[in-house]
Amino acid sequence: MPREQKKRGRRLKDKPYDKKSVEKEEKTEFQEEADGYDEESSSAGQQAFYGLLDGTQIEYFKEVDEIINANSFKSPAEEEQLYEALWSEIKDIELKVVTDPTGSKAFEQVLLKASQLRLLEIYKDISGKVTELCMQRFSSHCLETLLNCSRSYVSSEGEQNYVIAQIASVDTVNSPVTSAVMDFIAEIKPDIRRIFFHPFGSHVARTLLMMLTGKPLVAKSGSSVLSSKKASKKKAGSAETYHYDSFEPPAVFQQCIKDMVNDLTAHLGLEESRRLALDTVCSPALQLLIEIEDSMMHDHILKIIFPSREAEMDFLTVSYIESLLSAPVGSHFLEKVLYNCPLSFVEYVYEAFFKPRLSIISEAKGFSFVVRALMERLKDKASSQFATELLNGVTNLTLQNIVLLNNVILAVSAHESSTEKVGKKIQKLCDESDINNKLLVLLDLKSFDEISPSRRSHLNDSLKQRCILIENIISHIPVLSEKIVEYFVEFPPDTKIQFCENALLSHAAEAILSKPDSALPIRRKILNDLMGHFRDLACNAGASRIVDACKITTKGLAHYKEQIAQELAANREIVQRNPYGRNVWKNWNMDLYTRSSYDWKGRAKAW
Incomplete structure (x- = not known):
């Protein structure tokens, strides 16, 4: 029997009344209070729409994004030529581009390479539409990048015009970008409360406040704070991190901050x-x-x-x-x-x-x-007393207590007497177990058989926090850290390898191998067990960090350093084909070793 042809899309009016579905579509009372939304008083509550890009344009922006992420330009001139061609494609359709999921990525790339004149041109193009763009999913990312790219020009304008920077007014001739930012602020000021508590607009408002106060900021290209976890993982390999340093903001920004804070907190x-x-x-x-x-x-x-x-x-x-x-x-x-x-x-x-x-x-x-x-x-006395009371309440090594111990260690790391108290408490809890190797106790493992490279279970969060505890003990509790290293030495050779190859446990192993003051006999024992496995360790996601840590482990043991280098050089093709192996090859400066082992030995002494 033929089925009824169903209509695609959401057609709420055509559906029979369903109270639950209507409730989901409506805003809660709290959300309305938080963003001050009022449809009659402002049209900015709706998603900004300025038209759609055609298929050819979308394909072009996708190709350009791939080329930029690949970063395979033969010369700076070729790169500049691509960005000029991209800008000529975007010009006159800026509002369409910034509100499109594909086009907005290309627009962000243009912003990251934009000159002062181009930034000023973009500020002019979006004038009158800033409030709407702040609260649109894709254009909000572009506005964040625009503000971040303006920081360096605002800072340089203040340095070049020091006297003007101390006056609470803007010189549009000598400080054009600062003037453009002030116009940006003036446009969003009537709706600042609604923008500040809007799901998309809040990120723009917070970025603006960070710039007005001159606070440092870290951002990634090709990735947004609003991206899903799945999307962030896909972009993680190609995203470039940009560090925006702190700077002295001009005096005119101080009044803006006061006005914004007053407007946001007034009601x-x-x-x-x-x-x-x-x-x-x-x-x-x-x-x-x-x-x-x-x-x-x-x-x-x-x-x-x-x-x-x-x-x-x-x-x-x-x-x-x-x-x-x-x-x-x-x-x-x-x-x-x-x-x-x-x-x-x-x-x-x-x-x-x-x-x-x-x-x-x-x-x-x-x-x-x-x-x-x-x-x-x-204060020190109250903090020490608080730490003592907290430790008295820790009676076992549950996940909650492990997290607590991690934070207590970091908080009292500057006070030697307090760290000793934490060390004694951890030692006491470990001694209550019948297992002889206390490193297994801290990791909540009953035997060496439970250690494997592919250990994946519902206890991953617990194991992660326990590995962090090992790292904190190694870094901040000297007496207990020596015992941790000794317990690791007791592991059978095969178990050590499996321990190093585990994605989570490898962090604990890295901390143990990176301990610079471990005794020479102990370091020799560990290195002897790892010899012959450095090719596989270098090509493993978790264990590659262990090979890098061996640069510290081999301090004062030049012959061990050379043996590791020989093993990597003998497996050069395999190591260099692997992404983790390539990083190890680079960190160990193996290109120099293959050219001149004598020069390499001279540099390796400084490690």
Whole structure:
């Protein structure tokens, strides 16, 4: 029997009424409050649309993106020629390009190579449409890149015109990019609250604030903070990291920051601000505002969220902090607050909330992350006392306690007496186990048989945190770190190889081999067990880092260094065909070894 032909797409009006489906389409009351959305008062709430690119244009942008990512230009002139051709294709259809998923990537590439004149031309082209573009999924990425690329020109304009930079006004002739940024700000100012708490617009607003304050920033080309995890993994190999250094912002930016902060916090109330702190989109924006307020010696938002500073916290505030600790977003928010708030507030939260409830809240998921911020901000005596109380509550090596121990070690790493306490506590917990090799105990492994290169299980997160604990012990607890190395030496040779080839365990092995003060006999034993396996180790994703770590292990053991180099050189073709092997070959400077082993030995002595 022939089936009924169904219509494609979403046609809600043609469907019978379904209360659940309608509820999903509607915004929640909180979301409306967060972004201040009002369709009647502004058309910017809708997705910006300026037309579609045709198939030929999309194919062209895809090809250009592939060529740029391959980076196979024969000369700078050839590269410049490609970018000029790309810009000529984009010119006059900029708004179509920035709102297209493929075109926006090409537009970002143009921005990264743009001259000052081209940036000014782009600012002029988007004038009048900035608010709409901020809240469009793809164009928002382009605006982030535009602002980041403007930083160097704003900084240089301030340095060249030092006197002008100290005046709270803009010289459009001598500071054209600074003037363009000010026009950008003036255009979005009426809608700044809605943009700041919008899923796409918030990233543009935060990037703008980072530039206005002159804070350093790290960004990746071909990748956005809004990309999915799957997309980010695909782009990870080709993405280039750009580091934007801190700079002294011009005086005119200071008033902009004050106005923006005032506009964003003017109508914030207790209930709304507390809900914003627990929202995945709004919480990072609120964290940045608190950080900026702290640099301005203000704590207006903190006073809204925590209005009372009485010795005994009220029930609602206690419940709210508990809800922050139980949620990943909330724990990150509280951690950021503790790093960027007056010391008096840190001491108040510690005395009024954490200290009397330590045994109860220590089981909260986000507690271990907040601990580090709390201990680093408290004074030495209070921090040491807090560490002692925390360690008394650790009775086993569960995942929660492992994460807690990691943060405690990092927080007290500057205090030798406190690190000794942590070391004694870990040793005591390990001694409670019947397993003789305590390295297995720390990794929650019952025997050497459980170690394999392909160990993949639901315990991956636990194993990752336990490997981080090994790294922290090696770096910060000298007495215990020596024992860890000795326990590793006890592993059978085959088990050592499997341990090194495991993607997670290899990090722990790298920390052990990178310990510079290990005794020579111990290092010799480890190297003897690894000899004959360096070809396979170099070509393994996890174990390749072990070969690099052997540069430290072989310090003072020149003949071992030469044996490793000989083994790599003997398997040159296999090693160089492998991506991990190529990195090892480069790190060991093997091209020099194949040309002149004598010169290589001279350089290797400095490792």
